[in-house]
Amino acid sequence: MITDLKDFLTERLLKALPGDNAHQQMMAKPIGQRFKMKYSEPPKKGAVMIALYPFDNKVYFPLMKRPPYQGVHGGQVSLPGGKKEDSDQTLIETAIRETYEEIGVKISDQQVIGSLSDLNVTASNFIVKPVISILNEKPEFSRDPREVEHIFQAELEHLIHPQTIQEKELTVAKEVRLKAPFFDIDEKVVWGATAMILSEFVEILKEHYK
Known part of the structure; x- marks a missing residue:
């Protein structure tokens, strides 16, 4: 199962990707007055990891819930x-370093098979590269308590089920109301930049699981 997926993704990630069209499907929209983030500095660069692994004849990847803090992503679900x-x-x-620091999983260069489209995260002024790796077995997780409140696993095929995508109203920064599409994963709300990244991944996975 995961060997077939690895072969598919290794080849598919070299071709044109869904990119912005897929990102837009899960972008939160402001309710009422629109606002625009303005920054004096160019976007910082960052990366996240989608680490796929087999477990009980299914394929999973880890997500984590960040502790509450004052930053724009405090308390949210994210990829390492x-x-x-x-x-x-x-x-x-x-991506490799951060994955080890945050959830204790060591990934080698050889386990990385490619990446998705870069995502401009305007809320925090970042350009993020989603990296994809494939592991041979379920890893042992060890969270950094300063960065990670909880680690949980998401089943890959669950992502492509239509009922996984829902929508709700959220209030962020105390006063900004958003209509936010989200993935319902393990009864957790996965929205924002992480949902936009996963949206592109879902479009690609649909080609494999059709």
Whole structure:
């Protein structure tokens, strides 16, 4: 099962990707007055990891819930990842390093099979590269309590079920109301940048699981 998926993704990720069209499907829309984020600095670079692994004849990947904090992504569900450091030669190195630091999973260069389209996350002024890796077995997780409140696993085929995508109204920054599409995964609301990244991944997976 995962061997077939690896072969498919390794080849598919070299071709044209759904990109922005897929991202837009899961973009939260403001309710009422529109607002625009303005930054004096260019976007920072970052990367996240979609680490696929087999377990009980299914394919999963880890997601994590961040602790509540004052930043724009506090309390949200995300993929492991973060900001590119000066010590990182590439954004793939960033994704590998952050995955180990946040959830304790070591990933080698050889396990990385490609990446999805870069995503401009205007809420935090980041451009994020989603990296995809495939592991031979379910890893042992060890969370960094400062960065991660909870780690849980998402089943890959669950993502492409129509009922997985829902919509709700959210209030962020105390006063900004949004109509937000989200993935309902393990009874958790996966929205925002993570949902936009997964939206592109879903479009690609539909080609494999059709």
